Amino acid sequence: MAVYTHVSAEEMAALLLRYDAGTLTSAKGIAEGVENSNFLIDTSGGQDGERFILTLYEKRVDAGDLPFFFALLDHLAANGVPVPRAIRDRDNKQLQQVAGRPGCLIEFLPGVSVSHPNPAQAHAAGQALGQMHAALTDFKLDRPNTMGPEGWHELAAKCSGDLDAIAPGLSVRVTAELEWLDGAWPRDLPRAVVHADLFPDNVLMRGDDVGGLIDFYFACTEVRAWDIAVTHAAWSFDNDGTGYRPEIGDAIIAGYDAAFGLSDAERAAFPALARGACLRFLLTRAWDWLNTPAGALVTRKDPLAFLRRLDHYARL
Numbered sequence: 001m002a003v004y005t006h007v008s009a010e011e012m013a014a015l016l017l018r019y020d021a022g023t024l025t026s027a028k029g030i031a032e033g034v035e036n037s038n039f040l041i042d043t044s045g046g047q048d049g050e051r052f053i054l055t056l057y058e059k060r061v062d063a064g065d066l067p068f069f070f071a072l073l074d075h076l077a078a079n080g081v082p083v084p085r086a087i088r089d090r091d092n093k094q095l096q097q098v099a100g101r102p103g104c105l106i107e108f109l110p111g112v113s114v115s116h117p118n119p120a121q122a123h124a125a126g127q128a129l130g131q132m133h134a135a136l137t138d139f140k141l142d143r144p145n146t147m148g149p150e151g152w153h154e155l156a157a158k159c160s161g162d163l164d165a166i167a168p169g170l171s172v173r174v175t176a177e178l179e180w181l182d183g184a185w186p187r188d189l190p191r192a193v194v195h196a197d198l199f200p201d202n203v204l205m206r207g208d209d210v211g212g213l214i215d216f217y218f219a220c221t222e223v224r225a226w227d228i229a230v231t232h233a234a235w236s237f238d239n240d241g242t243g244y245r246p247e248i249g250d251a252i253i254a255g256y257d258a259a260f261g262l263s264d265a266e267r268a269a270f271p272a273l274a275r276g277a278c279l280r281f282l283l284t285r286a287w288d289w290l291n292t293p294a295g296a297l298v299t300r301k302d303p304l305a306f307l308r309r310l311d312h313y314a315r316l
C-alpha cells in the first residue's frame with residue numbers, strides 16, 4: 001500500500017476548507033502505487049457528494065517540477081484528453097502543503113486498472129497514447145528526463161554490486177546493457193513531452209474504453225517514440241515478465257498508429273527504445289528493492305520482471 005505519510009482526518013478537513021468542495025465525509029489510503037501517498041477523499045460537495053484524490057508527493061517527485069506537471073494536465077484536459085486536473089483552491093493555488101509535504105487535490109476519474117488487458121483494451125490504450133502525443137505537439141514547456149540514459153548510469157552506479165544480491169550476475173548484465181545502449185540509443189529521433197510511465201495501472205479503463213490516463217509524474221521531454229516502447233514493454237507481458245503476448249503488443253502499436261503513427265526511423269529504433277525502457281524499470285525497481293524503508297506501507301515491485309522483458313527485446 002502506498003501511504004508513506006499519515007494524514008489525519010483533521011488535516012484533511014482543514015485542507016478542504018480552502019476549496020469549494022464541501023466537507024470531509026470519508027478518506028481512505030489507496031493500496032496501489034509505489035511512488036506517492038494517495039488517498040481517496042469523499043466530501044459533501046455537489047448534489048450527491050464529490051470524490052477527489054489527495055496526492056502527497058514523495059520519493060522521486062521534485063516539488064519544483066509540480067508546476068510543469070499541473071500545466072501539462074491542464075493542457076491535455078483542455079485538448080480533450082481524459083486526464084485529472086489538479087484542482088485550484090479559492091486563491092487559485094494548485095500546490096499545497098499537507099502533513100509537511102507538497103500535496104494536491106486532484107479530480108477523481110472513474111474506471112479500473114486492468115492487470116491482464118485484452119487486445120481491445122490494449123488498442124484503446126495505444127490510441128489514447130497517440131491522442132496524447134497529438135495534443136502535446138503544441139505544448140511549450142520542457143522537463144529533462146531524470147530517468148533517461150544518463151539517469152540509468154547514475155542509478156546503476158548507486159546500486160553497483162548490490163544488484164548481485166537481487167540476482168547473481170545482474171551487475172555485469174546491467175553494465176553490458178548500458179554499454180550497448182550508449183551505442184544504440186537513437187538520439188536523432190523527434191523529441192517531445194512524453195508520459196514515460198504508461199503502465200496498465202496508469203490507465204483507467206471503462207470496459208474496453210479508456211476512461212482516464214493518470215500519474216504524469218515522470219512526464220518529460222524525451223525521444224517521443226520511447227513512450228510507445230515503455231507502453232509496449234509494460235503491457236505486452238505477463239506481470240512477471242514471462243510470456244510475451246503478441247496480440248497485446250500488436251494492438252498497442254495498431255492503436256497508436258491509428259491516432260498518431262510511427263515513422264520508419266522510429267520503427268527501426270524500436271528494439272533499442274524498448275531495451276532502454278526495460279533497463280529504466282529494472283533499475284528503479286532494483287533501487288527500491290534495496291532501499292524501501294522497512295516501515296513503509298508499500299508492495300515492492302519485482303526488478304527481474306523487467307530483466308525477462310529485456311531478454312525478449314534483446315532477442316529481436
Ligand SMILES: Nc1ncnc2c1ncn2[C@@H]1O[C@H](COP(=O)(O)OP(=O)(O)OP(=O)(O)O)[C@@H](O)[C@H]1O
Pocket residue numbers: 002030032033034035036037038053084106107108109110113199201202214215217
Ligand atoms: N485521478 C484519479 N482518479 C481515480 N483514481 C486515481 C486517480 N489518481 C490515482 N488514482 C488511484 O490511485 C492509484 C495510485 O495512483 P498513482 O498511480 O498515481 O500512484 P503512484 O504511487 O504514483 O504509482 P506508480 O507506482 O504507478 O508510479 C491508482 O492506481 C488509482 O487506483
Ligand SMILES: N[C@@H](CCO)C(=O)O
Pocket residue numbers: 034035197199281284285301
Ligand atoms: N511504473 C513503475 C513505477 C514508477 O516508476 C513500475 O512499475 O516499476
